[in-house]
Amino acid sequence: MGRSLAVAHQSSSPPSPPPLNIIILGGGIAGLTTALSLTKFAPTGDTPPRITIYEVRPEPATIGGAVNLTPNALRLLSHLGALDEIRSRNYGKECDAVEVFDIHSNTKLAESSFRGPDGKGLGTPPFKAIRITRGESLKGVLAVIEKHPNIQLICGKKTTSIHEDANSVTLTFESGDTATADILIGCDGIHSVTRLKHVEPSRKGTYSGICNAFGFAPRRKDATTADGFEPVHFETSAMNFSRRGMLLTSFHDTAKESIYVGGLMQVPEIASRDGWKAAGADAEKTRKDMLDRFADGASNPLIKHLIEDAQDLYLWPVFTLSNGGKWATDRVMLIGDSAHAMPPQGEATGIVFEDGVLFSRCLARWMLKRSELLQSGGAVPPVKEAFDAYEKLRRGRIEVAFGESQSVVKTVNETGWLGHWIKTCVVPWYLWWSRGYREKHFVEDVTSCEINC
Template sequence: MAPASPDGLDIIILGGGISGLTTALALTKFAPKGQVPRIRIFEIRPEPAVIGGAVNLTPNALRMLDHLGAFEIYRQRDYGKDIDYLEIFDIYSGRIAISDFRGPNGKGIGEPPYKALRITRGDSLKGVLAAVEKHENISMTCGKRTVKIEENEKNVTIHFEDGGSATGDLLMGCDGIHSVTRLKHVEPERKASYTGISNAFGFAPVGKDFKTHFECTAINFAQKGMLLTSYHSSAADSVYVGALMTVEDVGSRDGWKAVGADAEKTRGMLMERFGDAKIPCIKQLIEQAQDFFLWPVYTLSKHGKWSTDRVMLLGDAAHAMPPQGESTGIVFEDTVLFSRCLTRWLQLRKSDPLRPMKEAFNAYENLRRKRIEEAFEESGAVVKTVSDAGWLGHFIKTCIVPWYLWFSRAGREKHFLEDVTKVDIGY
């Protein structure tokens, strides 16, 4: 455990999700010797949200989690299901391509090698929470709604709905796509917009004799969207069933759990889109799926303001985009890279106490914006592939997808090899 140092920064983090928690870990790990920060996390929900679908953690994401001490906990608790490769199917004809994580020696990508991990958002968050609990300098308070943010040249103060407040040297906005930090302070006019795509998902319990068409994870393309079917634990007794598809705005920016008649309506939506699959288990998995959620996908504009003089946005609060295969890994890289930039500023400030904190913010943005803009372009391609299409459009799509995966393979593997702990931060 690392108690806060009296010489360390006093840091406030808004958001107790995966972004806020990993930011706290990174700011602790990369702090200069003798300057461990005091970190207070404030979460609007009454407790950390451990619900959600299943995400694919790519090699670069696992590398960051290993640096932050969370991946070891995932392994100890047997969270998730290892993925050698993703399989891509046309639901009317069969497998059309794969996306490989095995690397040149079959052990993974990078040194040390990592493959990929399919894990529920709940287990992912639990693992990171367990890592956070090992650090005395980090605390989290739930059920705190921020209503006002004030900043001056010396500090930043957040005011809560219950009348309380908190003041620190730095505020990190890690509070998601509908970020209070952004909307009340950094860039109020930059609001999230609905993409027209929603993720409907549930979990289908399966027995040992249940036959699937995939080894671990399958992306199944249809005329009316894309269905993800995947194991998410080593027991292989449950399959995540999630569909990205065109849906009218459900009227809730945070989605909702579909129960009773609503659950059957959601199941019907999936059956209408994917029930004509020639792959038998797809219909069976939809029929067996339980605990349905409907989650609208929102996005921010490609460019935008990420910071003020003492407030920094990270993750979805700064650059939310539709899912594009690496979204979670991008958040982890954000936190580590920013923490390294802040650490360098702290080191330089020892000899020049008047150096502004904004110097660290600018260094981070100079390093990060190009990568985020590339990811935005990739996410736009994802939206196009899951939009409704006629027979001809679908045929063209299934011809393009294998070619696109081959063409973009070198770029993907380059990202998978990245380790932002080694990037030259430039100042």
Template sequence: MAPASVEGLKIIILGGGIAGLTTALALTKFAPEGQVPKIDIYELRPELATIGGAVNLTPNALRMLDHLGALPIMKERHYGRTIDYLEVFDVYSGKLAESSFSGPDGKGIGNPPYKALRITRGDALKAVIAAVEEQENITITCGKKTVKIDETVDNVTLSFEDGGSASADLLMGCDGIHSVTRLKHVEPERKAVYSGVSNAFGFAPIEKDFKVHFECTAINFARRGMLLTSFHNPEGDSVYVGGLMQVEDVGSRDGWKSVGADAEKTREQLLERFGDAKIPCIVPLIKKATDFFLWPVFTLSKDGKWCTDRVMLLGDAAHAMPPQGESTGIVFEDTVLFSRCLARWIEKGKPNTMKEAFNAYEKLRKHRIATAFDESKNVVSTVSDAGWLGHTIKTYVVPWFLWYTRSYREKHFIEDVTTVDINY
């Protein structure tokens, strides 16, 4: 358990989601000895949200969660389902390719080795919350809406809708794609833009004798979208069903909430798009799902401002992009690399201003994020509606692309940003 320290920085984190909580853990773990920060997390919602779809935690993501103390909790509570390999299918003709996480000896990728884990967002967050609750220097306050951010040479102050306020040495904006930190302070003109695709997801309970076409996780391409089908718990009695597909913009966040609330209409859309699948279990899984949610995928422009002198954006608040298989791992690496840069600045005796640590982090991270952003563009084009010819071309391109990029992906799966030279 990390002891609180009166000598450490006072830090505010806006956002009680996975990015904000792992940032708090990383800032605590990598703080110099005797300099553990006092961290206050403020969340807009009345309570921390433990709902959502299912995510794939790649080897690099699991490595970071292990360092931060959350992975042991996931294992202890039997959260998620280990993935040896991801399978890729054409819903009309069958299996196209595999992407393995098993490594050369079948134990995983990297040293120590990790495979991948398909886990619900809710379970992932519960494990991270449990790890945060073990730290005496971190407090979480829910139901706080920030209406104003003021920054001076000495500190940054948040004003809340309820009339209260809070000040700190550093503000971390981990408040997602529609970040208040970004929109009210860092770069107000950089607003989220709808990508043109949405994610429709639900969970289908299945019987023991229900036959599926995959070992653990499958990406199923169709002419009008991509359907992810995956186990997400050790029992294998439930399948996550998530459709990424081209959906016309409804024009407002309230409009999206209204559309997303109509579960049966979303189910009908999925059946319309994937109902002609030749894989026998596809349609029954869509029909079995107990509920469906529709979430529009918003993005930010590729280049943008991440910080001021005392405020830093991390995760989706800084660089939201379409899902490209590594998004969650990228966020965890953000938190660790930033925390290491900040710790080095403190160890150096806090020369100049905190911006020096910010600049070191951006120098490390900007290129990696730009590359990931370019990769994510392929996702949007791959799941957009296509005719027969376009889809046929896709079935040839996807296996080739997985083969061609294998070494590149494994390079990132192996990397451990807790030890990489930060050159600062």
């Protein structure tokens, strides 16, 4: 009798909510790390959300330049399990500081350090930085994705339309098939289909006026040096300022056998997308332009050698979005460059990782609230509550980063000798003045900070 009553009482309890069904559009670093964050921060006891990532390319894009993963970015990758994968594969080169040089005199002007007060890094636990190719960082994250059965990555799917109603979001693909989920997260970059076809079609990317010309140069041999290679003027990474742009030179592997070469420079706008593709593919024209801008006035012969030897040289136009804009509808959220693409400012990758973590924590709070209300028979609040909480938490930081990115653009603008001299005086002062702010951000851990949502 007592057992029957217990069974009857048990069967009358409200069922647990079904796992949230989430679609992420974009299989780049933003989409993949957001999927990991959604899984990592799902409420304890709940079934992890079912996440499907759709990527337009036939396979994840593991080509591109090299990025600097700052201490806050490494901290988040560590939380998500990707840093262990990157280190176990010996990807990237640890970076103590980004040094700043005047390319014309080869004088070191300043540096942005990640060493911390005791030389071990910034934050708790301490991290420095890692200069790594985009491809290797993506491979490290993909290795973690494969360990989570709730995450599925499907490539070669081009979205043609997005339909949203009160209960779901449905994507229609070029192949004619569809996919439906509870929410859609757009992590599909500056030319986001999620934004342009649904969230805010009028908000298009605009050309910033600058391009990134990048490639990888194998180091020249030199029998007179201890390591057998041509000497360099930097420890790991250097920003070399010239009158006609800025040239980044950096190791990106522990063997230090190759140097990443990336030039930020003003380039006249090309009207069509096909025109940009043609310009990007013309490696020799890009090489000549870089030699004219950076090598002719350089006092260090290494600069010319690196540009001459750079392989897979490519010209990439930098497009941006206007500050602000619409990030969400009732069931669709934009993350990363799809919401706030900006010119390079040294922390872009870390900002994208933070986006995914903070959004996941806000959504997890909503999921927990949903579960509790379902158990008590209450009405479930709309998921837009989590979207609004995330925006309230995040927009201030993005506005500050946007302002910083505009300062970077100014340092890249072409100038005369007087303007360049002023720049070489201002840059060290600016790095000294902003050091406290940068380090405060580098030690931040958005996995545990108060989110008040």
